[in-house]
Amino acid sequence: MNEIIAIARNTFKEAIRNRILYVILMFALILIAFSGVVSELTIASRERIIKDLGFMAINLFGVAIAVFVGVSLVYNELEKKTIYTIVSKPIGRWQFLLGKYFGLLLTVWFNVLVMTFFFLATLHFYAGRVAPGDHGFFYVVASSLGKAVVNIFNWGAYPATHNIMPVIAVTGLELAIITAFAVLYSSFSTPTLSMFFTVLTFVAGRLNEDIIRFADQVLRNAAAAAKEAGVAVVKAPLVYYFAMGAAHVVPNLGAYHRTVEQAVYEPQIQLWWGTVVYGVLYTIGILCLSILIFNRRNFK
């Protein structure tokens, strides 16, 4: 366990000293801060716009960090041959890979937390601006920063933001799955390909439920056609099996996305614990697969 912690800590140090991380983070923070400005230009509810853009920024930039930082982490160790001194030490390759994963996940979560802090502060800021008894700009800024800190530790401290943190936790879990994929791909392929595969997995994961819906529709059409032709046994077309197969291989991220949507459009969110268990099991599965591949590798 200590070995995994040592590798994870070192990975976190490496990632946190990577410049690309700050560029991504900066973009995310700018987007979150400007969500308030954008909300003034629209007809829809201001709070909804800020939440929508904020969640989107945290989600997309979280994935961007997992992808940009993650895919090169394992590859760099191989390319720069630092892996040589690691695998010759009394640690297993699986410990190395898990250490890398947790280090990367820690980096992603840390950045999500920073973005969330600004997101909460933005929400509190705009809520404070419209509240009766205007206290002036700097007072509102300071109080919204303070409220954001309180909110991170006490999730239900303010009614306006009571469901933000649970959704962030769900997003964190979704990012844990994506990070596992980034590590999986980078354990056997180049950074560019890994990046491509990881983004593809994310998109496919988000569309998973649509793929299932599409497969169902195909089956329904086939059934209707069979009924019309008077055939008793419905034969599902090949595309149905293909779509269902694909839907079962890629992760189902639709449930995570729905939670985010609920937080934006509905007063209450419904957390289904199956989603949490699914995420954890899926991540474990992907990590096991990565270890299996990594164990068999000859390093250049």
Place this chain on the structure above:
Amino acid sequence: MGIIETEQLSKVYVRDVIDTEYGRLRIRFRNRKTVALKNLDLDIPKGEIFGLLGPNGAGKTTTIKILMGIHYASSGTARIMGKPLGERSVKKRIGFLPENPYFYDYLKGWEFLDFYGQLYGMGRRERRAKTEQLLSQVGLSHAANIPLRGYSKGMNQRIGLAQALMSDPEIVVLDEPQSGLDPLGRKEVRDIIISLREQGKTVFFSSHILSDAEMICDRVGILYQGELRSIGRLGELLSARVTEWELVVRGVGDEVLEPYRPSLRRLSKIEGDFWAIAEQESLTNEIISRVIGRGGQLLSLTPRRESLEDFFIREIQQGSKS
């Protein structure tokens, strides 16, 4: 029974290649095999300094990579301390420095050693004490708080050596520990290796610098094209004729050595020390007596015998004749 043993160890690299011929539109997938190591038998006794020598591409690094668990052997077996490769209890007692090491350059010197100490499962206090001791042993105490990206090549090599000694290992495996170092740097590495022997450790290292190997090795094995051509003491393997002498002297002015420049193969000044290469024994003796006569100091004298390349050419020529 040796502390490191290999039996019929072989490694074949298989690479997938795609042949394309657009003329007749033929695409073919096939494997290209490269034999990197052929049936290597080694038996290194405890406490020996063993040098694995050979030109680039001879299979030295492949052998070390297999022993260190970085690559898997295609066939044959290897045992370290009587146990199969990869055994964790054995890995704990091995220190390893790879060739041209690149380390985590965002870490400071002490952070770097501390990290490796953690991988060995050492406690915080033990790590701190060992880090301090090793930094001073390799002469890097002053650079403990500098990130590794600020290190020179020689410093990098030395911190790499310190990393290999972190767990006070019984076996130290070094891949080209002296490559890219100047004569003084090489000497420092040599001294460290010799001190390891004095502590009773077994040192297994690869090199293509014969003179350095000759000075420190108890025994050498010579690899060429993946095969072990000969094994034994270097002096027995190579022709005894010295072709040149390398001198490092200190404490004399330019006027003492400058007159010899035309007859020397090389003369340079490094941090106040002179580094010279002479091709005649008489000239070497004359320079030494003059330096000592003027109150100077002879830091090192390295007679260079037939080079590894000459040896191979000789062996290959002999092989083709027979």
